[in-house]
Amino acid sequence: MNDTLIKVISSGKYIPKDIITNQDLEKIVDTNHEWIVSRTGIVERHKVKDELTSDMAYLAAIDAINKANHDINTIDLIIVASITGDQLTPSTANLVQKKLGITHDCMSFDINAACTGFVYGLDIASQMLQSRRYRSALIIGAERLTTVTDYTDRNTCILFGDGAGALIIKPSDDQKDQAFFYNAAKADDLDSLTVVKHIKMDGRKVFLFAVDIMQKSIDKVLNDAKLTIDDIDMIIPHQANIRIIQAVSKSMNIPIDKFLINIESYGNTSAASIPITLDDYFLIDKYKNKKIILVGFGGGFTWGSALLSL
Numbered sequence: 001m002n003d004t005l006i007k008v009i010s011s012g013k014y015i016p017k018d019i020i021t022n023q024d025l026e027k028i029v030d031t032n033h034e035w036i037v038s039r040t041g042i043v044e045r046h047k048v049k050d051e052l053t054s055d056m057a058y059l060a061a062i063d064a065i066n067k068a069n070h071d072i073n074t075i076d077l078i079i080v081a082s083i084t085g086d087q088l089t090p091s092t093a094n095l096v097q098k099k100l101g102i103t104h105d106c107m108s109f110d111i112n113a114a115c116t117g118f119v120y121g122l123d124i125a126s127q128m129l130q131s132r133r134y135r136s137a138l139i140i141g142a143e144r145l146t147t148v149t150d151y152t153d154r155n156t157c158i159l160f161g162d163g164a165g166a167l168i169i170k171p172s173d174d175q176k177d178q179a180f181f182y183n184a185a186k187a188d189d190l191d192s193l194t195v196v197k198h199i200k201m202d203g204r205k206v207f208l209f210a211v212d213i214m215q216k217s218i219d220k221v222l223n224d225a226k227l228t229i230d231d232i233d234m235i236i237p238h239q240a241n242i243r244i245i246q247a248v249s250k251s252m253n254i255p256i257d258k259f260l261i262n263i264e265s266y267g268n269t270s271a272a273s274i275p276i277t278l279d280d281y282f283l284i285d286k287y288k289n290k291k292i293i294l295v296g297f298g299g300g301f302t303w304g305s306a307l308l309s310l
């Protein structure tokens with residue numbers, strides 16, 4: 001019997017104003033708008049000016065807090081998922097805690113699971129909430145990928161953007177709030193997607209891995225919840241390439257409009273992509289009180305999924 005019961009309170013996001021269009025990229029590498037759109041679905045991505053990752057994470061958190069008028073005094077767990085934190089220590093989560101003015105006891109720490117980081121963080125927070133030692137948790141995915149992108153490499157520089165997304169959850173006693181998680185890593189391909197100074201990637205390998213693991217991850221939480229895809233209102237996938245999402249849709253026979261896609265506006269924002277997309281979903285009122293699946297994958301390789309009741 002699954003006893004992970006969580007109530008989703010609110011979501012938020014912060015997207016930097018500056019935009020890098022495909023036409024901008026045409027001027028710096030040998031590429032073109034048509035190739036980028038047809039191979040990735042991306043039209044533009046956002047770029048920080050002088051915002052730090054902690055600034056974006058804080059602003060996404062404030063957006064989530066304000067949207068639900070959530071009492072900041074009840075937040076006693078903050079997890080930031082990022083591969084581009086401000087510094088090694090103090091953590092970006094510590095910096096967010098400070099920016100939020102939280103002075104009461106609050107556990108805050110960062111995690112790194114590449115693009116799967118937000119789903120990992122949500123799982124960790126949900127399990128911790130079951131202990132009832134925390135009243136509400138703030139989980140944030142935030143990235144400044146443009147600072148680690150090599151703008152001489154056309155294979156990668158077209159893909160990545162900046163932004164942050166946040167979610168607030170609290171423990172629940174209601175069985176209808178059952179949540180199911182599946183998170184894992186198989187560290188057998190450490191070279192296909194790395195960030196040492198810059199992002200380096202074997203795109204084709206990542207693509208094949210992603211299509212396969214997203215299907216397994218969706219199936220796993222559906223099986224655990226004893227539900228079928230027809231019981232699910234919306235799938236929120238990591239936004240890495242529209243063709244990955246289309247391939248999953250086709251191969252699993254899931255209508256493409258069951259996947260929320262916003263890659264055209266943001267590109268791949270790594271750990272921020274799922275919470276940013278989730279926040280776009282929250283803006284669609286008609287979808288409230290529904291069941292959703294979040295599904296992600298990333299370097300390591302890591303992967304994960306979550307089935308939530310809103």
Ligand SMILES: CC(C)(COP(=O)(O)OP(=O)(O)OC[C@H]1O[C@@H](n2cnc3c(N)ncnc32)[C@H](O)[C@@H]1OP(=O)(O)O)[C@@H](O)C(=O)NCCC(=O)NCCS
Nearest residue numbers: 031032035039115154155158203204206207240241297298
């Ligand atoms: C990166 C990616 C878009 C490349 O698309 P693709 O269809 O696999 O393209 P290929 O790598 O096969 O390259 C096809 C051709 O386009 C060229 N090409 C690569 N980037 C290009 C660009 N920006 N503009 C124009 N041509 C480009 C290649 O050099 C290659 O040319 P060649 O056939 O003469 O060698 C795709 O593989 C992808 O999205 N992979 C997954 C990436 C991902 O999800 N990363 C994040 C994980 S969290």
